[in-house]
Amino acid sequence: MTGRALVRGGLLLAVLAAVVVLPLWVNRTQPYYLQLSINVLIFATLALSWDILARTGQLSLAHAAFYGLGAYTSVLLTTRAGLPIVAGMAAGAVVAVVAAVLLGVLTLRLRGIYFAIATLAFSETLRVITNQVRFTGAATGLVAPPLLGGHRPSQYLVILTILLALTLVSWWVNRSRWHFAFTAIRANEEVAAVMGVDVVRFKVLAFAISALFAGITGAFYAHVFLFISPLEAYSLAVSVGALVAPIFGGLYTTAGPLVGAVVLRAGEEVLRSTVQRGYPIIYGFLLAAVILYMPGGLAGVWASLLARIPRPARRGARGEPAGS
């Protein structure tokens, strides 16, 4: 094992142990922290699932749409059709995926800001419709049945499992041939296509994976907070939060969006409790500073720190010719 791999592996194990044990242990005396941890993990799942879509160059403002669709589908099916919550959550994820594939196909030809606006319009349309329709509770919202009888520690383990599954998917994507397809499409779709990359297939696949996790997280959120309304479930804040964390933590990576989400949400809480008045201003300044002065986000800083650890010469590596 190289020094870098040791550092990485050790850190990974420590983090994993900490996220499983700490919140549950803290819960005995300070239930507030378990609640906060659940919030952080919801945010992290949204951030990482948004990033997977962004790896194909599709900067979406529709994440709230998949989150909201997951939430509403699950709540409607469990309350109006009497489905068990697990089935409702699964259905929420499926509906989000179907909507994502449709939106993905419709926006195939749109790039950059036009794509972003189209996805925003999609999300806002769903919010406005939900706000008007009586079946979905209109503006009043809907009461949701509690997941696992409202037992917080179990709920925490559920969202942790969802996030770990997503983390594995993200890790695999960045180490497989998909990574090459996604990165090529992000750089130039036409060149990717003439080099044999099935652009439509990969863009829609990225949409589906992204929405699957946003949808199931939306359903989870509904059954944990027990109430959903169009304003919260389809909130623009969800879409913006999902993209801020990856930019802050490091785009197109697995660790970046996760670390970004944890630091941002935890930092927000610390600020809220220490600087009661005007904390959003400080929060905003910190965010702007990182985005301006740390291109690559926190992950970029981490990579340059790792690069300082001397790395043993790779066996079988060819010598670089002089002057290269």
Next chain:
Amino acid sequence: MSLLVLDTLTKSFGGLSAVDDLSLAVRAGEIFALIGPNGAGKSTTFNLISGLLAPDRGRIFFDGADITRTPPHSRAHLGVGRTFQLMQPFHDMTVRENVMVGELFGHTVLKSLPAARRDAEEICELVGLGHLLDRGVTALGLADLKRLEIARALATHPRLLLLDEVMAGLTPTEARQAVASIQGIRARGVTILLIDHVMSSVRDLAERVAVLNFGRKIAEGTFETVAHDPAVIEAYLGQDEADGSR
């Protein structure tokens, strides 16, 4: 045996015809050049062949099969490879990774990442990028970017390679290297259709030449015959030859 056949191909943009009733046959194993003044429709023709544009009329046959409606990535799988006049490297990727995209997706053989990596490195060596494998593409100069264009196209294992102005902007020495490199590619059994403005290179390379003007083919034959064709001289060569023989 013709590898590529264009049958009365027409493409217009808002009433302006870029390619007008163009018919062409490229034989397997030859080097064929498409020349003509700027705006003659050469790049549009390449976009039609590689599938980035759909023709208004006419058909395209590759190895006997009609590919007029085949999407670009499937044409790559059939063996149509191309470079771009304005170099379009994938940013966020090293030279090696750029070429690996072709090895991974450009043909129907499913390759593992290590195999694609090894084969991409081989191609980089072949075109003279072997010492730049780990470089980001933003650090490359013009000649190396042109080499990368060729390397990426080769990585898709093309049977037909479309080269869009790979000589433009090169020094005479670099251009000579490029000519040798293209002859080497043909020697491996790849048919080549190229666009170029560097007439000395076209003369050295191409067995047959077609001249386009305002989207129409105005002459076809060996370089010598088209160079003496009055229509060609009037449309194009007269002016350029005067520049070239200073």
